[in-house]
Amino acid sequence: MTDLIVAILRSATPLVYVTMAGVIAQRAGIWHLGLEGVMIIGAAATVIGIVLTGSLGLALLAAVIFSVLASVLLWFAIEKLKANPIIAGLGLTGLGIGGTSLASQSIFGSQASVTAPFGLPRLGEAFGPFASLSILVAAMPFVVFGMWVLLRRTRFGLQLAASGEHPFAARSAGVDPSRMRLFALAFGGVLAAAGGAELATGSLQIFAQNMTAGRGFMAFAAVVFGASHPIGAALAAIFFSLVGALGIRAQLVFGDAVPHDLLLALPYLATIFGVWLSGRLRGGAAAAPASFGELRDY
Amino acid sequence: MNSNLVVVLRAAVFIALALALCGIIFEFAGYSAIAMFEAIVEGAFLRSGGLTQSLRWAVPLFITAVGVGLSFRSGFFNIGAQGQFYVGAIAATCAATWLNGAPAIVLVPLSFLAGMVGGALWALWPGLLRLRSGTDETITTLMGNFLATLLLIYVTTGPLKDPSGSGQQSSSRPLAAAYRISNSLGLSPTIIAIAIIVGVLMWLLVNRSAFGVVASLAGRNPVMVRWQGAKVWWLGLTSFLVAGGLAGLAGTIEVFGPNGRLVGGFLPAHGFTAILIALVANLSVGGTAIGALFFGGLASAALYLPVMAGLPSAAIDIINAAIALFITARSAHLDRLIGRVTGGAGRSAKPQ
Numbered sequence: 001m002t003d004l005i006v007a008i009l010r011s012a013t014p015l016v017y018v019t020m021a022g023v024i025a026q027r028a029g030i031w032h033l034g035l036e037g038v039m040i041i042g043a044a045a046t047v048i049g050i051v052l053t054g055s056l057g058l059a060l061l062a063a064v065i066f067s068v069l070a071s072v073l074l075w076f077a078i079e080k081l082k083a084n085p086i087i088a089g090l091g092l093t094g095l096g097i098g099g100t101s102l103a104s105q106s107i108f109g110s111q112a113s114v115t116a117p118f119g120l121p122r123l124g125e126a127f128g129p130f131a132s133l134s135i136l137v138a139a140m141p142f143v144v145f146g147m148w149v150l151l152r153r154t155r156f157g158l159q160l161a162a163s164g165e166h167p168f169a170a171r172s173a174g175v176d177p178s179r180m181r182l183f184a185l186a187f188g189g190v191l192a193a194a195g196g197a198e199l200a201t202g203s204l205q206i207f208a209q210n211m212t213a214g215r216g217f218m219a220f221a222a223v224v225f226g227a228s229h230p231i232g233a234a235l236a237a238i239f240f241s242l243v244g245a246l247g248i249r250a251q252l253v254f255g256d257a258v259p260h261d262l263l264l265a266l267p268y269l270a271t272i273f274g275v276w277l278s279g280r281l282r283g284g285a286a287a288a289p290a291s292f293g294e295l296r297d298y
Numbered sequence: 299m300n301s302n303l304v305v306v307l308r309a310a311v312f313i314a315l316a317l318a319l320c321g322i323i324f325e326f327a328g329y330s331a332i333a334m335f336e337a338i339v340e341g342a343f344l345r346s347g348g349l350t351q352s353l354r355w356a357v358p359l360f361i362t363a364v365g366v367g368l369s370f371r372s373g374f375f376n377i378g379a380q381g382q383f384y385v386g387a388i389a390a391t392c393a394a395t396w397l398n399g400a401p402a403i404v405l406v407p408l409s410f411l412a413g414m415v416g417g418a419l420w421a422l423w424p425g426l427l428r429l430r431s432g433t434d435e436t437i438t439t440l441m442g443n444f445l446a447t448l449l450l451i452y453v454t455t456g457p458l459k460d461p462s463g464s465g466q467q468s469s470s471r472p473l474a475a476a477y478r479i480s481n482s483l484g485l486s487p488t489i490i491a492i493a494i495i496v497g498v499l500m501w502l503l504v505n506r507s508a509f510g511v512v513a514s515l516a517g518r519n520p521v522m523v524r525w526q527g528a529k530v531w532w533l534g535l536t537s538f539l540v541a542g543g544l545a546g547l548a549g550t551i552e553v554f555g556p557n558g559r560l561v562g563g564f565l566p567a568h569g570f571t572a573i574l575i576a577l578v579a580n581l582s583v584g585g586t587a588i589g590a591l592f593f594g595g596l597a598s599a600a601l602y603l604p605v606m607a608g609l610p611s612a613a614i615d616i617i618n619a620a621i622a623l624f625i626t627a628r629s630a631h632l633d634r635l636i637g638r639v640t641g642g643a644g645r646s647a648k649p650q
Contacts, residue, residue: 033436073623081312081627086375086436087577088626094570094619099323102612106327111610214444221437261452268441268448272427279433 002129004245009130010203012241013137014039015219017195019237020147021188022223023230027151028184029164029177032223033089034074036216037096038189042067042196044100047207048107050116063193070096071189075182093216101209113208119201134202136194143191147230160184195219218271225274236274243270305580312627313578316620323616329609337609338617341602342595351601354484354556356594357493358383358548358565360587362572364500365544367581369421371504372537373517378424378439379545380569381446382417386546387553388446388453389416391470391560394477394553395458402476409477410550417546418539420446425538429531443569454562470560477554484556492551496544501583503540513537545569571597571618577625593618 025032049059120134151157162170163177226233247263321331369376390413424438458470480486504510516523579585600614
């Protein structure tokens, strides 16, 4: 049981951080399908930064800088150039996956995965069976709670939600929706960088091409499943990880009776089920977001 | 006429912006941007056989992209072309395996039918979820892509595995030569004929049929069309099925044409590129053909770059992605500028 909890925490933590990035963007009115790209940029910058500088602090700083830059690029495309957020987000994802593999190839001269000598600090012996988890795992509940306070209990959170729901009203109240969206995406960049860093250096300290493998999209689905409430979305992300961990467990128990690849499909099936359910619970077709989440500025 | 010119100029401006961004990334990663672009143009068009290769990649992209364009026109954000492409290819391979030994005149048409039905079925469930329960089709089709990828890996390493196969790529048993519709170069009169037939039929469907006109209206204003008494439900389902069927057809062509077998993990970014082509073309069928040639050229260059010492094929992914980032952009300032240059066409046709 304990090792199942450890496994769930390990796989859920990167997802939860990235989900928080999606939540804050969603509340500002942006469908953030670039999460995957920002996450893999964070993962690559952390590992490559550790290898090149030998310093975890510098590596994390690089991860945050590059992730925020990528997020600002997305903001520029959809807010200044009025690009479609979904297509632009998918573009950012492609840019992240292609750019990180180009970077690792140009720095290390091969497409093989890169291993860092050390990673994020671990919790240590005092935590018993949880000793091998990174400090970001322990920080995760506090970050989620902090997000809830920020989004639901502060003036800033209300202004952000207004910018997403009723930009016109927000503007009449003296809030610039465009600037709020910039802040939401940039802050989301920091969170997604943390998720990428945890994924790459939380347990194995490795960066491989395309290592996020759809986690960014799963985080986006968690945002929708959790109705863009920080705690709901975090629980949805943990649920997806639980399903994944149970799939791996089932494979250990049943051996080859169930094909390996079909078990890997479980989180995706859970995502589809979750999105379907949240659509049903919120009143069917009427609750489907209008016009592809296009930004309204009037 | 003028509004078409505006669309073309706008696409050109934003593609130039995307290429500039790529140049910055290439330079940042330590490659010469100029040399990279030269190598890409050479790989796509200039080297001997480059044009044939570009056309070979353009055909499946075109067939998938016209389907994607139709579902976008109808207002459904079906981004699952990749999954529909894979499932179509799997269904066609299953049919071919089951019918193995039958004469080609029986086996090939039935397999193509199976491929199209497979692709259409993979588009059907997100369509039904959307139309019945309001489940957002962006996420379901996206997840469908991941599921189809896993299914492809499963069938090529499990039920359809070629037991004699060695090497890194798992695959199904090769098709008998009699069933192939092209050699491994991937271009044959049959394949070109299929592309032309699809293009003409889709052009007629979109521009010359009541269905196409009403579907485009429904994409812009579903409420109005519903009030006029059209069955939006039927329009949506049909556009999902046609889009899926065409993606499945493209997958089947890859199996019966250039590959000659079902290969695990083939053409991983195909569906994404098809979406780009549909958007670059502003969802028009003729524009899609031109866009497919452009992106087919990039795909051909992607295979050529690793041959040139030290140039990574990820460069092409980056170019595609950068174009995606900007391609739906519509800047009012830019439109006004273009309008002044082209004589007052102004901001007319807007994408989607």
